[in-house]
Amino acid sequence: MARRGGLAAFVIIVLILLVIVINQARVIRQTGWLPYYLGWYLLGGFATLVLALLPTLNLRLHHYILAIILMPGTAFPTRLSALYQGFLLGLFLHGTAAFGFASLLETSFQVISPFLGGSLGC
Secondary structure (H helix, E strand, O other): OOOOOHHHHHHHHHHHHHHHHHHHHHHHHHHOOHHHHHHHHHHHHHHHHHHHOOOOOEEOOOHHHHHHHHHHHHOOOOHHHHHHHHHHHHHHHHHHHHHOOOOOEEOHHHHHHHHHOOOOOO
């Protein structure tokens, strides 16, 4: 059952993230680094697509991995970039401290084994 205000909160968060992404893209373009970053992010997106299409494996993009991926996009001397870096660093630290490092690729059994009671020796 959905919580009251859940859709409104989701829309607000998506709009804020859209404004942040547009602002960072503007900063990257103004510094002249946009083609470089765009090329690397497209290459990374292609590699992620290849990993996602591997048979018998599930691609698991944990939130700390997303922080690692997004961190280079904040490497510019603006106050907002520094704020975003702090947020991403916190996201990375929380993810690794709370859940540890996990693999990008896991089998279906590895995904469900923590929910089976842990008696299977995984």
